[in-house]
Amino acid sequence: MDMNYHSALDVVFTPVSRLNGVLHALSENDNFEVDYLIERMLDEIRRALANDAVEFDNALSKLGKSQKELGRVLQKVWLEGEVPRCGFEVKVRASEVLGLWSIKVKEPKAAIVKRLSSERFEHRMWAARSLRLSDWSDVDTLLAPLAYDSYEDDNGFFLVREAAGFCS
Numbered sequence: 283m284d285m286n287y288h289s290a291l292d293v294v295f296t297p298v299s300r301l302n303g304v305l306h307a308l309s310e311n312d313n314f315e316v317d318y319l320i321e322r323m324l325d326e327i328r329r330a331l332a333n334d335a336v337e338f339d340n341a342l343s344k345l346g347k348s349q350k351e352l353g354r355v356l357q358k359v360w361l362e363g364e365v366p367r368c369g370f371e372v373k374v375r376a377s378e379v380l381g382l383w384s385i386k387v388k389e390p391k392a393a394i395v396k397r398l399s400s401e402r403f404e405h406r407m408w409a410a411r412s413l414r415l416s417d418w419s420d421v422d423t424l425l426a427p428l429a430y431d432s433y434e435d436d437n438g439f440f441l442v443r444e445a446a447g448f449c450s
Contacts, residue, residue: 287330288341290323294355295347301359302366309367317368324360324375331382349387356380361404370435373404377445381411391416395424403433403442410445 296304309316330338342352359365360376384394389412397409410428413421428446435441443449 287326287334287338290326291341291345291347291352293320293323294327294352294360295345298359298363305366305368315367317372320360320365320368320372321375324372324379328375328379328382331379331386335386349383353380353383353387356383357408361408362402370437370439370441374407374441374445377404377407377411380408381413381415381445384408384412385415391418398424398428403431406431406433406442407445410442410447414445414447 293304293308305316305320308319330341339349342348356376356379361373361380365372383389394409394412394416397405398413400406400409406428410425413424418424425446425448428442429448431440431442431446433440433442440449
């Protein structure tokens with residue numbers, strides 16, 4: 283599959299009711315596993331968001347979508363949801379995109395900091411990614427508690443610690 287952020291945006295905005303069918307079609311038309319394709323798709327969106335801000339906004343606009351809608355679907359479907367046939371790595375990629383998104387849309391610092399103490403590990407990953415991309419002087423202090431975050435995935439990886447930069 284020739285992945286670009288235009289096709290990636292089409293997949294990201296697929297209605298949840300049709301998502302399983304889209305993922306099935308992706309896997310039949312490519313030699314890669316679905317989770318790997320989704321990771322690549324999210325990476326394309328992250329790169330476009332970082333590098334081609336005006337062109338990216340135009341692509342969103344052509345879909346009739348906004349940055350706010352992008353953030354909402356990335357959070358609800360790709361970060362918090364259980365994407366069929368995809369594992370934790372998709373959540374990690376979604377947190378990376380959302381971290382950048384939070385900075386690009388100038389999300390209020392209070393909203394980002396609030397996520398640091400969320401019961402959801404996904405929100406803490408998202409907050410950590412946002413903080414690491416910010417230019418705030420107190421980033422190290424805010425991230426410090428995440429060095430001991432207890433969340434571990436089914437492979438024994440401390441995803442929140444890693445997002446905060448404490449695991450290599």
